[in-house]
Every structure is written in structure tokens, then in C-alpha cells.
Amino acid sequence: MSASGESTGDENASDENAGDEVQQVGEFWRRLALPGLVDIHTHFMPRPVLDKVWAYFDAAGPLTGLEWPITYRHGEEKRVRLLRAFGVRAFTAMIYPHKPDMAAWLNGWAADFAARTPDCLHTATFFPEDGAADYVETALDRGARVFKAHLQVGAYDPNDPSLDPVWGLLADARVPVVTHCGSGPVPGRHTGPGPMARLLARHPRLLIVVAHLGMPEYTDFLDLAERHPGVHLDTTMACTDFSERLAPFPPAERPRLAALGDRVLLGSDFPNIPYPYVHQLHALEALGLGDDWLRAVCHDNAARLFRMDGQRRIAAGGDE
Template sequence: MAATSTTGPATDDELPPYLESLGLPGLFDVHVHFMHPKVLAKVWAYFDSAGPKLGRPWPIAYRTSDEERVATLRAMGVRHYSALSYAHKPGVATFMNAWSTEFAARYPESLHSATFFPEPGADAYVAEALERGVEVFKAHVQVGEFAPDDPLLDPVWARLERHQVPIVLHAGSGPAPGRHTGVEPVRRVLERFGDLRLVIAHLGMPECEGFVQLAAEHPHVMLDTTMAFVDFWGDDHTFDGVVDRLVPLQSRVLFGSDFPNIPYAYAHQVEVLARLGLGDDWMRDVLWHNGARLFGRP
């Protein structure tokens, strides 16, 4: 179906009326970061210094307190969002998960989120997290510098497969490649745990074509739109040949933003998706229905 308009919201203030024009109750964002303040400060310090590493500055657009950022999301019409942390070394996941549980209790519109790392005891604390009602996990292959098919993760993958709990997995080689990033390590995991509900973060950038193909091959693999197609990348051909392949995957593309760690207005992520011209029904599914269905929200 052709879109009514390929003009999306240019500013955050324009986002609520745009969602209303689509007949949506709001926005469902599966890729938002809320972390313990000490951890978030280190993440922001990384992005503050990322200019030389990435060849461009990376100003944090929403550098405010937790309370202010929650209010910002609400004002923009974001009804549900994840609160992702990601363990970057052994021994920190339980600390992060405890803070995330407290955050979920304070803000019930957020998804109860958690993380894990390939380490002895990972299966035990993942089991405890599931007992506490965790709804989504985040794992970051690039930052954690671990292999997705590390044998220490076998019991974790098996447990999450049984429970059918989604995992937002950053496995692509952006913004900088890692020793274990890319499609093949994830493919090896899926060869053994084929019913995992993986949400490939950032559309798998820059290996988008490979990760889109992986989603086409595995009916439980999903993709999130985080930072895909945005003008920040300039004249980037990463997405050549990908857009049309997102049409048959309409029910498995989820909206993600990377809020607050983005160097542009939040609404721009919606604007560039509308610009693709894939249709209002596609936008409705991506912006709301797919996330609501996956996480059981009405």
C-alpha cells in the first residue's frame, strides 16, 4: 500500500500529531537506554571522545536526568520503551540488573530489562531475572568483545529460547568492528538455538543485507530500526538493496531509537522511516503494533 505521505515529523513536537494521524495510541520503542548513573556517565564519556574514532562528533542530544528523560519520552507520545543496559565485562551484570529492576518498578511503562555476559553463573542470574519478570535482555557483542557462540552462553541461550524472551542483540560491526561482530557468529548460535527471539539492533549495521537475510531465514529473528537511514551517516550506501526486503518482513521490524545517546532529534528516526515510502500500514506495524504484540501490550 502506498503511503499517504512520506513526510514524517521533523521535530519532536510534531511527533504526537503524526502518530495520531496514523491512528496510533503512541510509539513503542524497543531500543532505549536507561542505566545506573555511573554506567551511563561512562557511556556518555565514550561518545564525547568518539569523534576522532568515528571521524565525526557525536553530541548526546538528551543529556538530562532519568526523570527528565522519562518526561521527554512521555511528551513525545512514547507509550512503552525498553531500559537497556549491557554488561561489558564479567561481574557487572547482576549490579546492572538490580538497578534496572528498580527502574522498572518506578516507571511501569518501561519494559523490565536486563543483561548478561558469558561468565560462570550467567545462567543462574538470568534465571533469577526471569523469575523477577524481566521482559527483554540486551547483549552487546562489540562492547563486550565476546563471541555470541561462547560455550558459557549455551545454557543462557537455551533458557531464553525456552522462555521465548526477546534479546536485543548488537552484533553488527557498527560503529566500529569488533573481533566477534558480524553475521556468522549469530548464524552459528541460531543453528543450535533456532527458536531464539533475537532482535538484531541497528538493522545489523553495516552488515544489513546479511542480517536481513538471516531474518528472512529464521521466523523468530527480528530487526530494530535504531539509527538506520538517519542523515547523520551522510551519503552512506549501507542500506542499498535493503529497503525493499523490509516489506515482506513488515511484522518483524521494530522501532528503535537509541535514546538518549543520539546526536539528532528523536523524531528524525521516525521521519526517515516515513521517507522510505513503504506505506502507512508498514509504519503502523513498525511504530506500534509489532512491539505491542511482541511484549503483550494492548
């Protein structure tokens, strides 16, 4: 049993394989002369909530046509240690409610997690409900640096009137919102580019990070990013073998992805991924967009967006 109360019976089962992967991930970022990685799309949440998320993915085969095994089904402490071993210098605790009266509780948990995990970017969330602006303001006052909005799971329209003051607070604070607004892996009532386009027309100063490159509406969300300088994209699961079977990224759009290279950020969906962490990195490399693009995506863009001071490059193959 860990200090957080989680069962850790599997903690030592895959240490040898983990060591091999740690080496592979380290070789990737050292070759790029980076000090490590910044992963803006990782999930840490209260264990009862995480168990329900894992149960969803365990049953996801009928929804997606593909089995979705959780590669890193470990206790919280091991998951943190593993990200650190990979060289992930900053990560997030992507939390999201699926019903009212849940977001404020999640925000309290995430604030405590960030306090005991200094390399976690303090994460918060919201839901269209009375009082949303109050608890979002509280989260900002407590130091929240990134928010998560999940339009698919939450099944809400980002243009719900109850969220107008929330978006205003976030636009004024210049705090990014990682938003699952694409229709993958299955569409929702309010997914797709339309709702986000309407939101940005009313709140053009928002810093939005479109999760999963907007999968499967890649082209539409590239259009949105080209029209709005505050729109970023994260790479979560995109271009991996798994996602290419579900929703392949169009090769013809690679030049546009390259041109937006200062607004593309590494995301992984760790631990809820059906393949090793290093595969996401190799999938991005296989796009052939060059080392400068990879350096920006895997570290520099997020370091700039989140004002991570004191980050230093290392010489290729050298030490800090």
C-alpha cells in the same frame, strides 16, 4: 538534584525546543491513527555507567569520522518525562556489561527502575561468565521482558560455552534479546552475521532482535531474518542522515525490508543520539514503504511481541 540523585541543572534549558518536538512527534503517530509509539531501544542505566557511555560518544569522532553530540543529556527523570511527552507508551532500559561481575548488578538496578517506571519494559542483560544462567533465571523470575546483548562492547562470542544455558533459558521463556551484532559504528572481534548464524543454528527458537538493522551488514542480516522466523530487526539510528554518512542502507534492499514488515521494530537509541528524536521517525517515513508498514514498525509489532494488552488505535486526527 532529582529524587534519583542526578544533577538536573540543564533540565529547563531546552523546554521550548522540546515542546516543538513533542508536537512534531505527536503529529507523526496521530496521522497514522496510532495510540502512541513503542520504542524498544532506549537506554536507562546507573548514572556512573551512563556517564562513561556518554564520555565514549563524546570522544567518538576519531572512531567514526563524525562528531557524536548527545542530544538528550538530561537527568533520568526528565528523560522519562520526555519519552512520555513524545507519546512513547513503552520503552526499554538497554543495559550491557563490558566485563565480568557487572551484569547481575545491572540487572538489579534495572529491576528497580522498571518497578518505579511502569511503562518501561523490564530489561536485563548477561555476560559470558560463571553464574550467568543463575542471574538470568533470577531476572526472568523477577519479570524481565527483554534482554540486551552487546557483542561489540562486551567483545564476546555469543557461542561462548558459558552462554549455552543462558540461550536455552531465553529460548524456552520466549523472551526477546536485542542484540548489537552488526559491525557499526566500528567492528568488533565477534560482530557480523557469522557468530549469530552459528548461534541460531544451535538455538533456532531464540527471539533475536538485531539492533540497528544490522548496520552496516544490512543485507546479511536481512538474509538471516528471512531464514529464521524468530529474528527481528530494530530501526535504531538506521536511515538517519547521520548513519547514512557512515553506512547507507542500500535502496535495493527496501523491498526486502518491506516484506519483513511484521518483524521490524522501532528503536531510537534515545538519549544517546546526535539528532532530534523525531528525525528517526521522519527517516523511516522517507523510505516510502507506506503507512501500514509504519504503523506496524512504530507500534503494532512490538505490542504483539511483548504481549501488550489493551492497546487501541485512534481515528486519524481524533481522540482515544
